[in-house]
Amino acid sequence: MKSLLLRLHGFLAILLYAGTVAAQGYPSKTIRMIVPYPPGGTIDRIARDVGTELQKRLKQPVVVENRSGAAGNIGFEYMARQPADGYTLLFAPASNLTIQTSLFKTLPYDLEKDFVPVSLVALTPQMLLVHPSLPVNTVQELVDYSKSHPGKVNYGVTIGAYSHLAGELLMAKTGADFTAVPYQGPAPAMTDLLGGQMQFIFYEVSTGLQYVQSGKLKALAVAHKTRAPLLPNVPTMAEAGFPAFEVSSWYALMGRSGTPRAIVDQLSAEVRAIVQEPGFKKRYEEQGAFVVGSTPAELAAFIKADAVKWTAVVKQVGIEPN
Numbered sequence: 001m002k003s004l005l006l007r008l009h010g011f012l013a014i015l016l017y018a019g020t021v022a023a024q025g026y027p028s029k030t031i032r033m034i035v036p037y038p039p040g041g042t043i044d045r046i047a048r049d050v051g052t053e054l055q056k057r058l059k060q061p062v063v064v065e066n067r068s069g070a071a072g073n074i075g076f077e078y079m080a081r082q083p084a085d086g087y088t089l090l091f092a093p094a095s096n097l098t099i100q101t102s103l104f105k106t107l108p109y110d111l112e113k114d115f116v117p118v119s120l121v122a123l124t125p126q127m128l129l130v131h132p133s134l135p136v137n138t139v140q141e142l143v144d145y146s147k148s149h150p151g152k153v154n155y156g157v158t159i160g161a162y163s164h165l166a167g168e169l170l171m172a173k174t175g176a177d178f179t180a181v182p183y184q185g186p187a188p189a190m191t192d193l194l195g196g197q198m199q200f201i202f203y204e205v206s207t208g209l210q211y212v213q214s215g216k217l218k219a220l221a222v223a224h225k226t227r228a229p230l231l232p233n234v235p236t237m238a239e240a241g242f243p244a245f246e247v248s249s250w251y252a253l254m255g256r257s258g259t260p261r262a263i264v265d266q267l268s269a270e271v272r273a274i275v276q277e278p279g280f281k282k283r284y285e286e287q288g289a290f291v292v293g294s295t296p297a298e299l300a301a302f303i304k305a306d307a308v309k310w311t312a313v314v315k316q317v318g319i320e321p322n
Helices: 002-024 042-058 070-080 094-098 140-149 162-174 188-195 205-213 261-276 280-286 296-318
Strands: 031-035 063-068 088-093 115-130 155-157 178-182 200-204 216-224 248-256
Touching: 031 070, 031 200, 042 063, 042 088, 042 178, 042 205, 042 248, 042 261, 063 296, 070 094, 070 115, 070 205, 070 248, 088 115, 094 162, 094 248, 094 296, 115 140, 115 162, 115 205, 115 261, 140 155, 140 162, 140 216, 155 162, 155 188, 162 178, 162 248, 162 296, 178 205, 188 200, 188 205, 200 205, 200 296, 205 216, 248 261, 248 296, 261 280, 261 296
Parallel strands: 031 063, 031 088, 155 178, 155 200
Antiparallel strands: 088 248, 115 200, 115 216, 115 248
């Protein structure tokens, strides 16, 4: 027994030493950052911004790869098959990390076993945007219009995203007649909204701001506790008559489970430094987003708490897993 314990201790020591050596030489080549949605959306833009800064700090190329499809599952499955060496990272949206198991009966990966938290990056509130051709100017008018025009009010969604749940929650609270039309990501949904094929959408303030300012879309409300600084005339959902209706998307950097702890901690520290850099922080705050930054442990706790909240919403609105 003593001999066996000595061998086990020796094996563990070798593993720890190997992890330390790997971390000391990290990074020595290109790092890939997987984005599980198409180019053009909020997640893609934030990932590229972070990747650009991370490349400067680590002195190695950081390449963003879009692997979209199946509500983010294709990108997540791909990531779950990669080596745990810190050279392939995953830039993940909130919904995929919190409620995906409630939306799909089976998943080709295990959220708890296949991924390790690195850092929370940014949080961006949702706002309700409508096409200018729709004869409504308030959230209540949108609800009333949908009831008087059944089957005529469509909204674009990425299945399971918080923007999708926001629409479902509004229907559940009001009895509105909305039809969710699924897209592979928010960018193509926005394209159809701008073209008039959709009537409304819940969309991040940080990305939708430009369309409101240009007059291409109307903002009916911001789903946050405070108004967006650059949209001071747009009420919050609470001010519009819908209290406790707050929906904010957030994005986090994840690694492959088994990645040496020293590498995870190094990446986390670098991301925290990036998002707290005054210029980076100001750029996002001016767009109505909030950069965060966190330790791996803080992100793990954040994911767990948000999962409890939104899993309850999934059950409340009656979404059945596919």
